[in-house]
Amino acid sequence: MTATTSPAPAGTDPGGPPESAGSRPPRRSLRGPRRAGRPVERGASRVFRWTATGAGALILVVLAAVAVFLVVKAMPALTASSGELVDSVSFMRNSSSLADYVGPLVFGTVLAAVLALVLAVPVAIAIALFISHYAPRRLASGLGYVVDLLAAVPSVVYGLWGAMVLAPLVQPLWSWLGSTLGWIPLFGGTVSPTGRVILTVGVVLAVMILPIITAVSREVFLQTPRLYEEAALALGATRWEMIRMTVLPFGRSGVVSAAMLGLGRALGETMAVLMILSQGFLYSFLLLAAGQQQTIAANIAAQFPEASDMGMSVLIATGLALFVITLVVNMSARAIVARRKDFSGAN
Amino acid sequence: MAATPRPTAVSPTSPSSSAVIDPAKDLATLLRQVDPRRRRTDRVMRGVITGAFALAMLPLLSVAWTVVSHGVERFDLYFLSHSMRGVYGGIDAGGIYHAIVGTVEITLFATLISVPIGLLTAIYLVEYGRGPLARAVTFFVDVMTGIPSIVAGLFAYALFAVILGPGIRMGVVGSVALSVLMIPVVVRSSEEMLRLVPNELREAALALGVPRWLVVIKVVLRTAVAGIVTGVMIAVARVIGETAPLLITVGVADSINFNLFEGRMMTLPVYVYRQFQQGLIPCSADDASCIATITYDRAWAAALTLILLVMLLNLVARLVTRFFAPKTIS
Numbered sequence: 001m002t003a004t005t006s007p008a009p010a011g012t013d014p015g016g017p018p019e020s021a022g023s024r025p026p027r028r029s030l031r032g033p034r035r036a037g038r039p040v041e042r043g044a045s046r047v048f049r050w051t052a053t054g055a056g057a058l059i060l061v062v063l064a065a066v067a068v069f070l071v072v073k074a075m076p077a078l079t080a081s082s083g084e085l086v087d088s089v090s091f092m093r094n095s096s097s098l099a100d101y102v103g104p105l106v107f108g109t110v111l112a113a114v115l116a117l118v119l120a121v122p123v124a125i126a127i128a129l130f131i132s133h134y135a136p137r138r139l140a141s142g143l144g145y146v147v148d149l150l151a152a153v154p155s156v157v158y159g160l161w162g163a164m165v166l167a168p169l170v171q172p173l174w175s176w177l178g179s180t181l182g183w184i185p186l187f188g189g190t191v192s193p194t195g196r197v198i199l200t201v202g203v204v205l206a207v208m209i210l211p212i213i214t215a216v217s218r219e220v221f222l223q224t225p226r227l228y229e230e231a232a233l234a235l236g237a238t239r240w241e242m243i244r245m246t247v248l249p250f251g252r253s254g255v256v257s258a259a260m261l262g263l264g265r266a267l268g269e270t271m272a273v274l275m276i277l278s279q280g281f282l283y284s285f286l287l288l289a290a291g292q293q294q295t296i297a298a299n300i301a302a303q304f305p306e307a308s309d310m311g312m313s314v315l316i317a318t319g320l321a322l323f324v325i326t327l328v329v330n331m332s333a334r335a336i337v338a339r340r341k342d343f344s345g346a347n
Numbered sequence: 348m349a350a351t352p353r354p355t356a357v358s359p360t361s362p363s364s365s366a367v368i369d370p371a372k373d374l375a376t377l378l379r380q381v382d383p384r385r386r387r388t389d390r391v392m393r394g395v396i397t398g399a400f401a402l403a404m405l406p407l408l409s410v411a412w413t414v415v416s417h418g419v420e421r422f423d424l425y426f427l428s429h430s431m432r433g434v435y436g437g438i439d440a441g442g443i444y445h446a447i448v449g450t451v452e453i454t455l456f457a458t459l460i461s462v463p464i465g466l467l468t469a470i471y472l473v474e475y476g477r478g479p480l481a482r483a484v485t486f487f488v489d490v491m492t493g494i495p496s497i498v499a500g501l502f503a504y505a506l507f508a509v510i511l512g513p514g515i516r517m518g519v520v521g522s523v524a525l526s527v528l529m530i531p532v533v534v535r536s537s538e539e540m541l542r543l544v545p546n547e548l549r550e551a552a553l554a555l556g557v558p559r560w561l562v563v564i565k566v567v568l569r570t571a572v573a574g575i576v577t578g579v580m581i582a583v584a585r586v587i588g589e590t591a592p593l594l595i596t597v598g599v600a601d602s603i604n605f606n607l608f609e610g611r612m613m614t615l616p617v618y619v620y621r622q623f624q625q626g627l628i629p630c631s632a633d634d635a636s637c638i639a640t641i642t643y644d645r646a647w648a649a650a651l652t653l654i655l656l657v658m659l660l661n662l663v664a665r666l667v668t669r670f671f672a673p674k675t676i677s
Contacts, residue, residue, distance in 0.1 A: 048560035055467030069505040126399030154588020238389035268495020270591035319501040330493035
């Protein structure tokens with residue numbers, strides 16, 4: 001793959017004078033076994049190698065530092081007694097302890113992300129199929145680029161759009177849902193007159209995670225062995241049957257990991273939630289009522305600027321919880337992708 | 348393909364009777380026929396899938412339309428060249444100059460941190476990396492891509508709070524937060540570009556006796572430079588719209604601040620949020636100079652500026668690839 005394996009001459013004489021390039025360097029029997037292994041590097045080459053390796057290691061250090069510094073700054077909140085916390089942190093007035101404060105936030109975060117996922121995954125799979133198997137080949141990359149444009153829009157713009165355009169637009173739809181399907185617990189309660197509820201947030205988050213799910217699924221769908229597809233078509237399958245029999249089973253794990261990547265992104269999204277959602281601190285499944293849920297990320301952004309020292313510590317502790325959740329989600333997504341890579345060696 | 352709407356000339360006729368007329372043609376027609384239920388499913392799914400694509404275009408078009416149509420009202424030279432210093436209430440004034448200064452400085456500094464680290468890591472992964480360290484780096488770069496931006500902000504804050512004491516707000520903290528988000532993107536894209544460089548080039552250079560580090564710099568990087576620049580610009584475009592980490596590390600300001608290392612700064616995304624958050628201005632009925640929706644107008648105009656900036660970066664990145672890519676990589 002890389003050049004280190006091939007050039008034995010360069011290994012024995014790195015940076016040697018150009019005249020030695022044409023003729024083979026004299027065989028030195030002592031160096032024999034060594035040449036077969038790692039080439040010897042001197043001077044600048046060695047410095048460069050170690051600089052590059054150091055940069056690679058730095059990535060690991062940074063990731064570790066993120067965890068360490070968050071833990072360090074969260075320590076005061078983690079070790080303080082509940083009473084002390086409730087007294088000193090203004091926004092914890094209604095909670096009895098740190099866990100009691102974090103709980104509803106974690107719930108809200110997961111609820112918003114799952115809503116987004118439920119809305120986004122079917123659409124994303126369909127778009128990926130459209131680009132990979134339905135659209136004319138010449139158009140396909142252009143269409144992919146158009147979907148990627150959705151990812152280029154900054155989240156604050158989505159927040160602005162969601163709060164000022166989408167929320168008033170979908171409010172009538174939500175009232176209709178509330179009045180006709182109100183017997184389903186999810187749509188119960190008083191429908192918010194502003195439309196700034198978690199379902200609207202879910203829609204906006206779904207739009208935001210659509211590009212990443214689409215991009216990964218598309219890649220996987222395109223990798224379906226052509227022979228399978230052609231075999232299915234040759235047996236008389238329609239295009240949809242071909243997709244159902246070959247493309248979808250082949251791409252299942254890829255789609256799962258794409259969905260988890262999307263989930264990871266939705267969990268950490270701040271601005272759209274902060275600007276759209278009317279917040280509350282309840283374990284509530286009411287999707288259409290105002291003042292029910294809040295997410296960790298949006299809560300941090302809302303409280304951080306005015307927080308006291310201990311308040312910041314509490315918020316960093318909630319951020320640590322978010323970090324751990326997204327880390328677990330992302331690592332499992334990547335693990336699925338990596339495992340898949342081993343299997344699809346045939347391509 | 349299989350469901351091509353064939354005029355059903357030989358509908359459910361018995362194969363034996365028509366076989367007498369023209370066996371080959373008839374068999375072909377028969378084979379091409381799909382029973383109606385299956386054909387209907389195929390049609391429906393085609394409609395659903397095409398419809399899903401159209402559905403996804405709606406928000407994109409809606410966002411683009413609203414941002415442009417609301418944004419152009421206040422988007423002018425005055426808006427771009429004035430700060431918010433001394434602007435209060437609903438007066439018809441105020442701009443984003445201070446926010447542009449902040450965004451450009453903070454993003455540039457973040458790029459300055461991220462590009463060397465990201466590029467060297469990519470070089471490590473492509474040119475030297477093997478064994479457990481390389482595998483760990485690859486895996487954790489992927490994991491790092493998924494760090495929520497607000498957590499990156501908290502990290503930068505915590506880092507500087509431990510070193511310099513709590514309550515610190517300055518531009519460079521925001522740059523550090525952004526570079527945490529930017530490094531993995533730079534690594535990924537540069538790595539891809541470096542892998543595209545044909546091995547023959549490296550081997551030829553090494554065979555000529557060029558030392559390894561010069562091969563990397565003069566041959567590999569030279570060949571991949573267009574792709575790397577593109578990747579960096581796309582990474583910049585991605586972090587330039589980040590709001591949450593800047594909100595908690597850099598804070599907000601109304602005046603121009605050129606100093607990254609002291610005091611709060613304004614940035615474009617935070618400006619949009621700030622204006623939105625201030626909401627409608629309560630105007631007295633007889634005050635003609637007071638505009639109730641001024642904050643929203645400013646937010647839309649700043650959002651337009653931000654989107655134009657992102658699109659410009661993306662466009663230039665594409666042009667760089669198109670015009671500067673070496674001919675071997677097509």
